[in-house]
Amino acid sequence: MDKKLFFQNLIHFIGTVHASTHFLMKNARSDEITPQQHSILEYIFFNKAVTTSQVADCLNISLPNASRELKKLLNLELIVKVVNNKDRRTNTIRLSVQGQNLMHRTFERIEKNFWERSGEMSEKEMKAIISSIKILEKKIFIP
Amino acid sequence: MDKKLFFQNLIHFIGTVHASTHFLMKNARSDEITPQQHSILEYIFFNKAVTTSQVADCLNISLPNASRELKKLLNLELIVKVVNNKDRRTNTIRLSVQGQNLMHRTFERIEKNFWERSGEMSEKEMKAIISSIKILEKKIFIP
DNA sequence: ATAATTAATTGTCAAATGATAATTATCAAA
């Protein structure tokens, strides 16, 4: 298989994932927070504990701006911040209980959108999808 | 398989795709355009011909703001706009040659980032990935 | 033919995000 063609397929797939995401996100994001703040909370949600630098690096935000947004989230009490003992310049950031609740509520709305679009799904279909996801997560979209 | 668990896996996967996208996008986006304008160009790129309303709907932008961004892209000569004969209130928007070139250059940088991260990939691996993508595109991320 | 819709545009203001310089605190190495 041609590498060029392979990559084209991949890019196309990423495009469709983004399009689907836009659809699933409709009316799903809490209006307490901005889109970027949602991305940050989502990132923390999946990674459990992160530093300011990690947020900046992984979401392509400058460190000062990441720090600013995290401060806002802290003021909203959606995250908690603890200074690391190992290296006291860094801090560990986690979701607060409120932050977790907010994300859960958001995911519920997304789930609603999802099932409305997809309709019923057989056991077999679900299993095929999950195993496809596992393959892609192993080889391409390393979590 | 539990529907709830199935959806959790799916959400997690979408999260990893987004994270990977952020990584692949590093230094890839042309600095002639803003992030949102890039999304719009990407959307037009994959859908060939779209209307202003479609851009607004699919990218979750209000119609006035979509119109504004498209006007900027038109001034940059990255898109072309033709009034539809069927319904003269609407217009068909496509990438200009310049717009196509810009996207191709962007994808080349993304591709470079991708192979740097992934290293070599066997024929067998590529085929497994493509067929996983096809399954997901058929059932979940309908293009 | 008129009225009611619809797609798109323009203009305006507020808010979010991006970029950059300067500062503080901590750590690591010479």
Added chain:
DNA sequence: TTTGATAATTATCATTTGACAATTAATTAT
């Protein structure tokens, strides 16, 4: 222990994006 590097913060300004009202032109329905 001084020097240099790193993580994070604060402050500031420019740009981008979001929200909304008003308008125009074309279409559809009555």
